Amino acid sequence: MTAAAPAFTERYLLSPEMIADPYGHLDALREHAPVHWSPMHHAWLVTGYDQVMHCLREPAVSADRVGPLMDAVPQGAREDAERAFGILSRWMVFNDPPHHRRLRQVFQEAFAARAVARYRAFTEKATSAVLARRAVPGRTGDLMADVAKPLPAFVFARWLGIPRADAAAFWYWNARVADLVLGTAQEESEYRACLQALVSLEDYLAGLVARRRAEPGExxxxxxxxxxxxxxxxxxxxxVGMLTQMAFAGGETTSNLIANTVLALHTRPEQLAAVREDPELAQGAVEETLRLDGPSKMSIRTAARDLDLEGHRLRAGDRLFLVTAAANRDPGRFAAPGRFDVRRTGATHLGFGFGAHFCIGAALARLVAVAAVGTLVREHPDLALADPARLTWQPSLLNRSLTALPVHY
Known part of the structure; x- marks a missing residue:
C-alpha cells in the first residue's frame, strides 16, 4: 500500500519565521498545489512558474491595486487619503492595458538599455567614490546603510535631476511612500505621514518639471x-504622478538587490571565488539573486472578471498573490533550483516580472547592482559578514529586504 502524502499545512506569510525564510514553505505549497485558495490570506496563492506566467499574460488578471491599498488605510486617516490615492491611480504599475501601455510609452526610450548604458561610467565612478568614503578597510559597518541604500539613491537622483540640496527631503518622502505601498505602515500616525509624504513628493516633482521646462538639463x-x-x-x-512611481522604485529594489547579492556570495565561498576569478560573473551573481532571493517576493493582482485557472474558478474581485519567489524555484523550469549558480543559463527568471508589466527600470537596477557587487568583490577582498546568523528582514508580503547587513570591511 502506498503511504498517503503528508497533509499540507498553510502558514501565515507575515509570521516571523516566514519573513526570515519563506522558501521551504513556498516550495511545499507549490508542490501541494501551484494554484491554492488561502482562507488565511483571502487570496489565491499562485506559486508555479507556468501558472504565474499565465496570470501575467491574462487580460482578466488586473494590476489595479489602488482599491485594496485604500481599504488598508485606518478609518481615521481616510480623510487625508483622497489626493494620495489619486496619485497612486496614475502609477502605470497599477494600470492595465491600454492605459498602461499609453503611460509606459512616455518613458520607454529613456529606460531602454542603450539609454541607461550611457550612465555606466558615471555609475562606476559613483560606486568607487561611495565605497572609498564608507567602506574603509578595517572598519565594521552596515553595508545596507553604507552602500546598498546611498548608492542607488545617488545615481537615481542624478539621473532624475534632483538638486543635491533637495536630496534629503526627496529620499525621506520616498521612504515613507515605500512604507505605504509595501504595507509596512501600521499605525494611523504612520499612515498619515506616508500619505502626506506622497502628496509632498508630487508637489516637489511638479515644481521640478516646471523648472526643467524653463531650463532643460541632461x-x-x-x-x-x-x-x-x-x-x-x-x-x-x-x-508627474508617474514620476512619483519612478522616484519610489528607483532606490528600493536596487538597494535590496545589492545587499541580497552580497549576502548570497559571502555565504557561498565557492561562488564568491568564481566571481573573484572572473569579474564578468558579477552579472551572473545579480541574476541568480533575482531568481533565488530577489528583492520582490510577489505581486498582487485582482480578477477583473470570472476566469478559470488550473481547473479553479476565480470570481471577479478575487485577489491573487503571484508568488515569483516560488515560481523562480520551480524544478519544472530550473535545474537544481535551490542552488545558487553564477554561471546558470537557460530559463528566464521572473525577478523583474514579465510581459506588459516587466519592470521598466530593470536595466538601471542591473547597471547599479552589477557595478556595486563587482567593485566590492574586486576592491574589497577582505569583506566578511559580521554576524550572518543574526540577520533580520523587513516584515513585508511584497519585498525581501534586510533590516541591516553588518560587515567587516
Whole structure:
C-alpha cells in the first residue's frame, strides 16, 4: 500500500519565521498545489512558474491595486487619503492595458538599455567614490546603510535631476511612500505621514518639471519633456504622478538587490571565488539573486472578471498573490533550483516580472547592482559578514529586504 502524502499545512506569510525564510514553505505549497485558495490570506496563492506566467499574460488578471491599498488605510486617516490615492491611480504599475501601455510609452526610450548604458561610467565612478568614503578597510559597518541604500539613491537622483540640496527631503518622502505601498505602515500616525509624504513628493516633482521646462538639463525629466509626449499622449498631471512611481522604485529594489547579492556570495565561498576569478560573473551573481532571493517576493493582482485557472474558478474581485519567489524555484523550469549558480543559463527568471508589466527600470537596477557587487568583490577582498546568523528582514508580503547587513570591511 502506498503511504498517503503528508497533509499540507498553510502558514501565515507575515509570521516571523516566514519573513526570515519563506522558501521551504513556498516550495511545499507549490508542490501541494501551484494554484491554492488561502482562507488565511483571502487570496489565491499562485506559486508555479507556468501558472504565474499565465496570470501575467491574462487580460482578466488586473494590476489595479489602488482599491485594496485604500481599504488598508485606518478609518481615521481616510480623510487625508483622497489626493494620495489619486496619485497612486496614475502609477502605470497599477494600470492595465491600454492605459498602461499609453503611460509606459512616455518613458520607454529613456529606460531602454542603450539609454541607461550611457550612465555606466558615471555609475562606476559613483560606486568607487561611495565605497572609498564608507567602506574603509578595517572598519565594521552596515553595508545596507553604507552602500546598498546611498548608492542607488545617488545615481537615481542624478539621473532624475534632483538638486543635491533637495536630496534629503526627496529620499525621506520616498521612504515613507515605500512604507505605504509595501504595507509596512501600521499605525494611523504612520499612515498619515506616508500619505502626506506622497502628496509632498508630487508637489516637489511638479515644481521640478516646471523648472526643467524653463531650463532643460541632461536628466530624465528634460529628456522626456523634449520628446513631446507630455501634453499629448499623457497629461502633465499623469506625467508627474508617474514620476512619483519612478522616484519610489528607483532606490528600493536596487538597494535590496545589492545587499541580497552580497549576502548570497559571502555565504557561498565557492561562488564568491568564481566571481573573484572572473569579474564578468558579477552579472551572473545579480541574476541568480533575482531568481533565488530577489528583492520582490510577489505581486498582487485582482480578477477583473470570472476566469478559470488550473481547473479553479476565480470570481471577479478575487485577489491573487503571484508568488515569483516560488515560481523562480520551480524544478519544472530550473535545474537544481535551490542552488545558487553564477554561471546558470537557460530559463528566464521572473525577478523583474514579465510581459506588459516587466519592470521598466530593470536595466538601471542591473547597471547599479552589477557595478556595486563587482567593485566590492574586486576592491574589497577582505569583506566578511559580521554576524550572518543574526540577520533580520523587513516584515513585508511584497519585498525581501534586510533590516541591516553588518560587515567587516
Amino acid at each position: 536628466d530624465l525629466i528634460s529628456q522626456v519633456l523634449s520628446e513631446g509626449r507630455v501634453g499629448e499622449s499623457v497629461t502633465e498631471e499623469e506625467f
